[in-house]
Amino acid sequence: MNAATTYSPPYHRRHHQHHHFQLPPPQSQPSIVSIPTQKSILDLLNSKPATFSLQSLAQIHALALKTGHFHDHFVSGTLLKCYANPRFHNLDSAIQLFRNVPSPNVFVHNVLIKACLDNGEPLQAVWLYYELMMNDAKPNKFTYPTLLKACGDGGIVAEGKQVHCHVVKLGFAGDGHVKSAGIRMYGYFGMAADARKMLDDEDDDDAVCWNAMIDGYFRCGDVGSAEEVFDEMGDLFDEMPDRDEISWSVVIDGYIKSGFYKEALEVFNTMQSERIRPGKFVLTSVLAACAHLGALDHGRWVHAYVRRKKKSIVMDAVLGTALLDMYAKCGRLDMAWEVFESMKEKEVFSWNAMIKGLAMHGRADDAVELFFEMQRRKFRPNGITFIGVLNACAHSGAVEQALKLFNSMENVYNIEPEVEHYGCLVDCLGRSGRLEEAEELVNSMPIEPNPAVYGSLLGACRIHGNAELGERIGRLLLELEPNNSGRYALLSNIYAKAERWDDVAEVRKLMKERGVKTNPGSSMIELGGCVHEFKMGEGCHPKMKEIYSTLKVMIERLEMEGYVPNTSQVLFNIEEEEKETALQYHSEKLAIAFGFISTKPGETIRVVKNLRVCDDCHSAIKLISRVYGREIALRDRVRYHHFRDGTCSCKDFW
DSSP states (O other): OOHHHHTOOHHHHHHHHHSOOOOOOGGGSHHHHHOOOHHHHHHHHHSOGGGOOHHHHHHHHHHHHHHTGGGSHHHHHHHHHHHTOGGGOOHHHHHHHHHTSSSOOHHHHHHHHHHHHHTTOHHHHHHHHHHHHHTTOOOOTTHHHHHHHHHHHHTOHHHHHHHHHHHHHTTOTTOHHHHHHHHHHHHHHTOHHHHHHHHHSSOOOOHHHHHHHHHHHHHTTOHHHHHHHHHHHHHHOSSSOSSOHHHHHHHHHHHHHTTOHHHHHHHHHHHHHTTOOOOHHHHHHHHHHHHHHTOHHHHHHHHHHHHHTTTTSOOOHHHHHHHHHHHHHTTOHHHHHHHHHHOSSOOHHHHHHHHHHHHHTTOHHHHHHHHHHHHHTTOOOOHHHHHHHHHHHHHHTOHHHHHHHHHHHHHTTOOOOOHHHHHHHHHHHHHTTOHHHHHHHHHHOSSOOOHHHHHHHHHHHHHHTOHHHHHHHHHHHHHHOTTOHHHHHHHHHHHHHTTOHHHHHHHHHHHHHHTOOOOOOEEEEEETTEEEEEETTOOOSTTHHHHHHHHHHHHHHHHHTTOOOOOTTOSSOOOHHHHHHHHHTOHHHHHHHHHHHHSOTTOOEEEEESSOOOHHHHHHHHHHHHHTTOOEEEEOSSOEEEEETTEETTTTOO
């Protein structure tokens, strides 16, 4: 870089251009022309730092050293901030640079503490605070928000309490940013009472602190208290808006993380009625709730709103990815692809979401093709990318493709397979009936298999009726996860399929002794912007009588077409007629019956189920789609099933 031409003082150029001022000979004033000022170096570092390469940063670093400006703490601190940008994965170099800063002041320490946190090293951030205290560089109010967050992220309770003591001792307890960070920290620790005490220590009408308290309650699993604080905020403020967009966003996000998706949408609707304009972060959370519930109408509304507000709400990679994920999970893969293609900004997570969407719909070839296309567009796959593409292979039986991709992780992409990747491969082998290879892979894994890996193998045993291996793996899982009801149900299914009713009874007895409750199957259908949920045995829906009547007529017509209930998976040794009755009222059948009486002929019925669809329902819905000429899109716990003209998109491979 030619410093003399790049950084020549602007007044020289201005005089020369407008007044034809004749510069003196170069040798008479070389220092004025060639030596950049502290301001010019800072301006250079602060001008679009996101576009820097390490090479260009090294050049500026060299310039700062050569001119002596590196000794200026603002220059060295700003340079440090650029080196520590997470996209460089270069924290070690930033720390090495810090070690060469002469007598670093609190600004430089603060920069590196935040850099450690941004790079996922919270414990390193706390250690640097210790160094700061040992170097007599007094911390300031900007030190503690980052430091308290580092303690929370790192889960270091004792150190977090010590830092809180320092905050009080140094007189920063009343600062809103410090206080809100402390409240969040205690929320991360699950210590709601300490968080509330910190909030109540001084009179505080800072909405940031109250929002942090709501978030803290949600993190502690105390949804009721979170709701109370949110309502309390409405009574607290007189002269300022009581609950801003952030407050609503915290509640919506808290509901979603706590699994209360319908409640999240209800709060969003209330927010709309109070004329609070949702921003990008709220909309992203709402789209996540829509995706989980299969609430396509709500999701479409959000999409239309973003289009209307395109001047104030930018469709960036985060919002665009949330939108395409919603469409994919609501069964509209065509719309998901349309959003993906129209996104001007894409990140690796955007490609990952689209690959995952294709996988969910059984489009393995398209998922693999997109995997290679992202590389042609200069996006490097990561571990999550491989989980998506391996799942795609598992859902379509593409074993050889899965093996090839798995082997390329280390050999080609330098990505060490983690337990999730092994789980995907075990699932792929198992679903395809290659149980011996799947078991051999589990036994030869270089890392300890987790329950999910064993669960994939157990699921394969159920599909292919291997009771011997299933029993061995199932018993192991009951010891690893004694409170997971799904493991008991799967082992019971294997026993029931083999008509080993004594073993079924033994598993049920064990569940009772351990106090394990079965996760009931539920199915949801959205109509007119309202999400209706159905559970087997529950009759609280206002149209339940009409639903049962419609379902009875449907079953009778299916029987005329040759439908015979598949009772092999009913987990009771009861009469065949009772088994058929139990199957008739499965939640997905109730949801479909409600769809029939609530939609126009020919309209697609979309249902979301929380568990894997059973064999009987799968066969029945295929027949319903042919007999009634209806397309039915059903998302279960594993994937999407598109039923049309008596066939399913999964080709009976699920």
